Amino acid sequence: MVYTVTDIKELIQYHLVASATDSEVANKNLAHLVFEIQSFATEPLWREVSWVFCDRCGTSVDSELIHPEGHRYSPAGSFYCSDCWDAGP
Numbered sequence: 001m002v003y004t005v006t007d008i009k010e011l012i013q014y015h016l017v018a019s020a021t022d023s024e025v026a027n028k029n030l031a032h033l034v035f036e037i038q039s040f041a042t043e044p045l046w047r048e049v050s051w052v053f054c055d056r057c058g059t060s061v062d063s064e065l066i067h068p069e070g071h072r073y074s075p076a077g078s079f080y081c082s083d084c085w086d087a088g089p
Helices: 005-018 023-038 082-087
Strands: 051-053 060-062
Touching: 005 023
Parallel strands: none
Antiparallel strands: 051 060
């Protein structure tokens, strides 16, 4: 038998929340479920994010969005977002 996400949500609602004796038990049930579901992940669920700030306007850019060869860095080592880079040095 195939279950949809909605079916699974309703099963969780009924069996882990509505049938719990109180809200503390319901919260413990949900926490345990989330802990178990995390083990299904095929890749890390969390990653550390690092930010680079534009030396001209101060906007922040996720470092994963920057080209690996260092595009948007001036010869002097300053970083510029795409708007400031396009505006010229």
